[in-house]
Amino acid sequence: MGEKPKLKVTLITGRTIEQGVGKEYGKSSKEYAESVSICFMDPEDMKKLGVKDGVNIQVSTAFGSVVVKAKKSLRAPHPGVIFIPYGPWANVIVDPETHGIGMPSFKGIPATVEPAPDKPVLGLEELLKTQFRKG
C-alpha cells in the first residue's frame, strides 16, 4: 500500500455566519460545534487528496493536529488555502507566536492535510478533556 496522500496548504481561520449564529445560541450547542469543527477546502485540492465532502481529515501544523470534517468550499477557487472557522478546533493548530505585539497568528499558517476517514471528529467535551484535562 502506498503512503497516504498529504497536501501542503495555508491555513486561514475566520468568521462564518453559521459560527456567528452558533455562538449566540450557546457555545455548548450542537449548532456551534457543527459550525466550527469543519474545514473548507478548494474542490481541486479535495480531488488531489481523494476526499469527498463530509469526510474527516486531519489538519496538522507545527503547533498541533486536529481532526475536522472536510467541506467543499463555495468560495473557490482558492487552491492551497484551507479555511477553518474560529473556535476550539482551530485553536488546537493556530500559531501562538505574537511577534512581540500581543497578537497570535490566526491566519496564514503553513499546514498539512491528510484524509482521516477512520478518525473521529471529537465533540467539544472530549476535545477540551484531551486538550486541557479539565471541565
Add this chain to the structure above:
Amino acid sequence: MSVVRAVTCPVCGSLCDDIELTIENNRIVKVKNGCAMCEAKFLGYCCEHRVLKPMIRKNGELVKTTLKEAIRRAAEILAEANYPVLYGWSNTSCEAISVGLELAEEVGGVIDNTSVVCHGPSILSIQDVGIPSCTLGQIRHRADLIVYWGSNPWSAHPRHIERYTAFSEGRFEKSAWRSYVTKIKALIGRKKIQSAVKRLILKKPPTFPSQIESKPISSIAREGRKLIVIDVRRTKSAEMADYFVQVEPGKDYELLQAFRALIRDQELEVDRVAGVPVEYLEEVADAMVNCDFGALFFGLGLTMSGAKLRNIDAALSLVRDLNMRTKFIIMPMRGHFNVTGANTVFTWQTGYPYAVDFSLGYPRYNPGETSVVDVLLRGESDAALVVASDPVSNFPRKAAEHLVKNPLVVIDPHMNVTAQMADVLIPSAFVGIEAEGTAYRMDHVPIPLKKVVNPPRGILPDEEILRRILAEIRKIKRKKAEAS
C-alpha cells in the same frame, strides 16, 4: 404583548439601533430588522445553555452554590493572587468595564480586552501613524467608493453594507442595491446561456474563468456608489462587490504598498503583485483616486496575517496618500459590540487602550509584554477573571492551557467553553437585553443599550457583580492589614 422599538442590537460593532422586539410574558418572541446573529441572540439568549445559578468547582466538578459564597470565593482568588489576569470586557457595558479597571488596580493585575486578539495591531499602528476617520453617518450619506480589505461583512457584520455603506440610501449618495440586483440577474442569465450553448454545441462541460483571469468588469467605471473587496477568498461580500481583488495569503503588505506607488503615478516594474495582475490594480487605483469620498474598512485579514501591524501602517499610509488627491477615510471593522467602548474606557481611566499592567501600582502598557496572550504563554499569571468573553474558544491552545491551569473566575450569562473550565462561575444578565448600559459603535459613537426584559431571578448585571467582588476584596485586604 408589547412592541419595543429602536432597540440597539448587542452583537457586533455595527450596533444597529433600529431593532423592533415583540415581548410576551417577559420573553422576546419576535425580532424585526435584525440579521441572523441578532435574531439568534434575542431569541436564543434564554436557552438551555444559560447558567442560572452560581457554581464553584469542588473535587473537579462544578456544583451549585449561593451568590454570596461565589462572590466571596472569587474575591479570595483575586485577592490572594500575585499577578492575576482580568480579561474580556468587550461584550459588556462601559459602566461594568469601568468597575473592572478599578478592580484591576486594586488587585495589581493585568487587564486586557479582546482587542488584543482582533484589532490590537490596528491600535498600535494608529498610535504610530494616526487615523483619518469619520462617523458611519457621513459614510452613509456621502461616500461613493467603499473598500473592504480583509473583511467579510456579510458574515461578521451582516447589516454593515445595508445600513452604512454601498447598499444604504444616503442623502447625497444613492444605494447601489438596484444595480447589484441587475448585475446578478445579468450574470445568471449569461451563465445559463453559456452553459446551454456549450452543452448543446460543444457537448462538453462549461468552464468559467476565475475573476482574476477575466477582464475587469465594466461596473468599475460606472456612475454611483462602488464597492471593492480585497480578500484571500472570494467571500460572499466579494460576490456583492463591483470589483474583487484576490490577494495571495500573507501578501497584503505588498499589495498596499503597490497601491501607494500607483496612486502616486509611479510605474510598477512587475507584471503581478501578490498574485494580482498590475493592470487590474491600476483600475482599482484609478477608482480610488477618482472618487469624491472613499472609505476603506479593514478587518482581521490585515491584523492577523503576515506583517500584522505593518499591514495597518501601510493601509493608514495609503489613505493618507489618497487624501492628497481626494477625500478618503479608514476604519477598522470592530467585532464585539463594545470592544470600541472597552478601548475608550480603558484609555479614560488608565491612559492606554488595552494590555494594561497594574502590578507596579501604576498603569504600564507594553503590548507583547503586558498583553494577555504573552503573559499566558510565558506562564506568569497565577489566577484569572474572565468577564463576558470566551478566551478558551478564541486563544491558541498553549495560551488557554495556562489560563485554565490556575484558579479561574468567570462571569458570563452562558455556559461557554471558558465557563466549563471555571473554578468559580457567576451568571450575569445580558447587557442590552436584561440590563441597560452604554456601548461604543465602531466609529466611536456612544449608543445606549436598553433593558427590554427582566433577568431570571437572582441574576445580576456584570457591573453589580464586579462591584460586590471589589467590595469583598477590599474587606479581605482591610482584615489582612488589621491582622498584620
